[in-house]
Amino acid sequence: MPHTAHIRSHRKPRSRSASTIAMRAGVAGGVLSLAAAGASASAYADEPVTQTLELPALTADMATQVAQSADATQQAAANYQLQAERDAAAANAAKQAKADLAEAKQKAEAKKKAAEDARKAAAARASRTAERTTLSATSTNSSTSTxxxxxxxxxxxxxxxxxxxxxxxxxxxxxxxxxxxxxxxxxxxxxxxxxxxxxxxxxxxxxxxxxxxxxxxxxxxxxxxxxxxxxxxxxxxxxxxxxxxxxxxxxxxxxxxxxxxxxxxxxxx
Known part of the structure; x- marks a missing residue:
């Protein structure tokens, strides 16, 4: 036999052990399927093993509900802020109205007092005028003076x-x-x-x-x-x-x- 003749190897073919992961998206049923296949040293090494894990999928309706909930929360916050601003404005308006009323009362009292003082002064002047008239008449008519x-x-x-x-x-x-x-x-x-x-x-x-x-x-x-x-x-x-x-x-x-x-x-x- 020539020395270059092909000599059959005595090594056994190396058994290939590999894991294959396949992911399939379940669109129709809304389920994500995960398939995992692995080789085993047992007699069933060449038979694929499949495991399915079901997770909830985010559907269009759920997305809409989440968005609506977020909008409602934001609107409620805006409403609370608006009401707080209105309450503050009402409190300030009430405080200013109270101050204006007190000032108006003070002015009214001052005007009333001024009018009363003017009335008293006029009455006093009239009294003095009457007395002076009487005195003048007495002074000019000495025959009736006592x-x-x-x-x-x-x-x-x-x-x-x-x-x-x-x-x-x-x-x-x-x-x-x-x-x-x-x-x-x-x-x-x-x-x-x-x-x-x-x-x-x-x-x-x-x-x-x-x-x-x-x-x-x-x-x-x-x-x-x-x-x-x-x-x-x-x-x-x-x-x-x-x-x-x-x-x-x-x-x-x-x-x-x-x-x-x-x-x-x-x-x-």
């Missing part, structure tokens, strides 16, 4: 003192002897007869007994303004005349009652 023109006793001393100050200067806050203000002059005059009067006009206008302007006597204290809140005082000296520290331009002067009709009078003596 005023006493002749001062006696302490009243004469008061009248004498204030007349002696005529021509001196008016200085606010001054109490003599070279200058006076209105209440300073009255206080100094009554001090001459041992009577201590309050320092200011407001208090002097209530220091004695209120008397009618048609029944004045020398030595009575005249006041301008309301009793208890008078802004000026003087002394009645008889014959329809009074002496007072009027103002810085005129100083202490003697004038008829018609020059500046007083509001009322008090009697201390």
């Amino acid at each position: 005023s006493t023109s002749t001062a006696t006793g302490s009243a004469a001393a008061v009248v004498s003192f204030v007349k002696a100050q005529i021509g001196k200067s008016y200085v606010l806050g001054a109490t003599g002897p070279s200058a006076y203000d209105c209440s300073g002059l009255v206080q100094a005059a009554f001090k001459q007869v041992g009577i201590s009067l309050p320092r200011v006009s407001q208090s002097q206008s209530t220091a004695g007994t209120q008397v009618s302007l048609s029944n004045l006597q020398p030595g009575d204290i005249l006041y301008w303004g309301s009793a208890g809140s008078a802004y000026h005082v003087g002394v009645y000296v008889g014959d329809g005349m009074f002496v007072g520290a009027q103002n810085p331009s005129t100083g202490i002067v003697e004038k008829p009652l018609s020059y500046d009709p007083p509001t009322g009078a008090v009697r201390v003596l």
